[in-house]
Amino acid sequence: xxxxxxxxxxxxxxxxxxxxxxxxxxxxxxxxxxxxxxxxxxxxxxxxxxxxxxxxxxxxxxxxxxxxxxxxxxxxxxxxxxxxxxxxxxxxxxxxxxxxxxxxxxxxxxxxxxxxxxxxxxxxxxxx
Numbered sequence: 692x693x694x695x696x697x698x699x700x701x702x703x704x705x706x707x708x709x710x711x712x713x714x715x716x717x718x719x720x721x722x723x724x725x726x727x728x729x730x731x732x733x734x735x736x737x738x739x740x741x742x743x744x745x746x747x748x749x750x751x752x753x754x755x756x757x758x759x760x761x762x763x764x765x766x767x768x769x770x771x772x773x774x775x776x777x778x779x780x781x782x783x784x785x786x787x788x789x790x791x792x793x794x795x796x797x798x799x800x801x802x803x804x805x806x807x808x809x810x811x812x813x814x815x816x817x818x819x
Contacts, residue, residue: 726808756793
């Protein structure tokens with residue numbers, strides 16, 4: 692793993708606005724293959740993320756602040772330390788009706804991503 696950095700600081704100045712929130716896709720990490728994707732998400736005060744469905748499965752982990760999470764027809768309080776499993780093909784979004792930013796971490800995967808990782812890992816051997 693020549694040249695691979697094992698530590699990477701968060702770059703708050705590089706957050707990208709997508710899905711009506713500000714975020715940073717942190718995984719996959721170049722040079723360090725993973726079977727998942729992941730990102731840091733910030734839902735700004737008095738906004739909500741874009742309602743959407745996906746073909747992959749996701750976990751949301753509450754990091755900072757208070758919000759509501761809508762999954763399908765249910766709404767859940769969502770705060771620091773909470774974890775939510777988002778089934779694939781299920782409409783979902785985060786509602787922040789507070790005066791503070793809400794931060795959460797998202798982890799996603801699908802069969803193609805996981806299979807690709809296993810194939811690549813088998814080809815390069817146990818070098819990670």
